[in-house]
Amino acid sequence: MTQLGRVRLDDAGKRYVKYDDVPLLLTRALRFRAGHKKTHLWAVRHVNLTVEPGETVGVIGRNGSGKSTMLRMLAGVTAPTEGVVSVQGRVAPLISVGVGFHPELTGRENVYVNATVLGMKRKEIDRRFDSILAFSEIENFIDTPVKFYSSGMFVRLGFAVAVASRPDVLLIDEVLAVGDVAFQSKCFDRMEEIRSQGTSVLVVSHNLNAVRLLCRRTLVLHSGEMKFFGETDQAISMYHELLAVPLAERSEPGISGAPVRIESFVMLGENGLPTNHVKFGEEVAFVLEAEFLDDVVRPAFSIVLAHERGQIVYSDDTHQPEFQRSYAAGERARFEAKIRVTLPTGSYKVRSTVRWKVGDEADRVAHYVSFFVSGRPLVKGLADLDAGFKVEGGTAAPMDADPPPSEPLESDAR
């Protein structure tokens, strides 16, 4: 009985068959001898995963890495070609909210349809209807057809029903990206609640911060293979390594005829080699190399370090007397910014810009790198100020166990 909510994938793999032509009865009959043109494609292979009841596990990977196929197998929508997919209990997928919602029906009617699809019996729905209504905050509109609903209302209602169905396994994908911040924190709270009751949650997302906040363990998929399954921070760093995009794709569209061309922009670790994963306290150098195609007098170099979500942590500029230089056509420039990494765990982006002014016209070209910081545990926020702690009084009581789990201080850190 206590195994409800347990999910297990045992060497699971899914192979799709793609036919080159649209299968028609007539052509099939005629071509029976000739054989069919088809190609096989392994979307996912050799995946091993166990999720215990009450756990939240993340699944990350690039587009095309097999995430949606995995999601389908976990929902029971498609069966594996090899291996075993085992889910104990009721599954509620939140894949694209409002599964089964019909625009002509009212909210109330759609709740009943949706809930039945998710496996609830009529009496259960009757009993829980009021709490669904309360959670979704749609009281006044519950009897109007849903074609009049905003997308936010859709999400709220869909999520309310999915959670009310008391699933043993909850599958979530990008759907939570919709909805405002207040609603999202309501969702997180409700998920915490059902988690403590033994529901396991799988989060398939591109939103790495959400994954880090919610999931203790994460699976990394790449081209259908399982690259890593374990502690979320390590998983995210693996994801970034796999995500390393070739230089050419990382520059911003330059203006044609620009007098400057950025040749490279990299982050160098303490050993002087390019990297995109660093630890707190490391000293890194951001190095930009550019070639000038024309004479430029006193260009300015800048860097902007921003959190993945966009908040700017630090920005600075060389438009100061001691850094002014001029370049003639054909000359090269090297701009280096050395930083000691005092950041909490997270994904960051550094953007470097070269600005110039020719006559009255000013313009710029820019380039960026993204990287991941493995910061000190328990530290959250925009910067790790490394406060010196002192605790006095009482008697020392060293522990060898894990430190007490900290509450997600989402509201404090905002």
Add this chain to the structure above:
Amino acid sequence: MASVPVEQGFELRGERTRLSTLVRDLWRSRELVIMLARKDFFVRYRRASLGIIWAIGLPLIQAIVYAIVLSQFVRFTTPISFPAFVFAGVLPWTFFSTAVALGTVSVIEGSALATKIYFPRAVLPLVTVFSGLYGLLIGTVVMVALAAVMGAQLGPALVLLVPATALLILLASGFALVLGALQVYFRDIKHVIGAIMLPWFWASGVFYPLTRLSDDFRRVIEINPAVGMISLFRASIGAAAPNWERGVWWSLGWVVLLFSVAAVLYRRWDRVCVDLL
């Protein structure tokens, strides 16, 4: 407060499904079928101005038109008055042909739902069959009333309406299940069915009595499953041809065949049809 789960979950090893699992899951989904059938029915008639009246109004009008037009140039001897006779054929035929046509595309159209959450795929064709039941039941009452009004002698034969309806549902379900599955693999099935519908209609004795056919011709026509099904409806109001039971045996044979084929198809395909949607 631990809630008792509706289903204990699943364990998928490979792409095929056991027949016992299919049947069990389908039985467990009966509330879903009823819910979706009702939803289908209400949505269909919510926007129409006359609403539910269309459900039986249309077959009724059809029957009257056939009766009027045909009696202009053919004299059919029918056991009861011609319009009532025709309606007894049009009613089951309309339910049947609609269910088959909609059932064929039901899985494709239901892909929005089916690709996101699992439920036995057979639910989709069955929903199209069951959503027509409301109209059928009301129409049956109208048929009996019409027959009485037009002077037919109604008696204990009315009990035959029960097996008549059952056979109709079974036949429609059988075809819907098989064709719905095939349509996923062969996208032109619905066009084939569309083309067959009209000749099928002509060959089903909807608007003429079987007694008008030569004996040999009639024996061939009876292979058509719709003939037996319509005969049962006619027999309930005393309007069937002699030896109408023959057609019913053929219809039952079709039911057995169709469900066997459906079992084979769905075992293979229930958990993987999504891959093609």
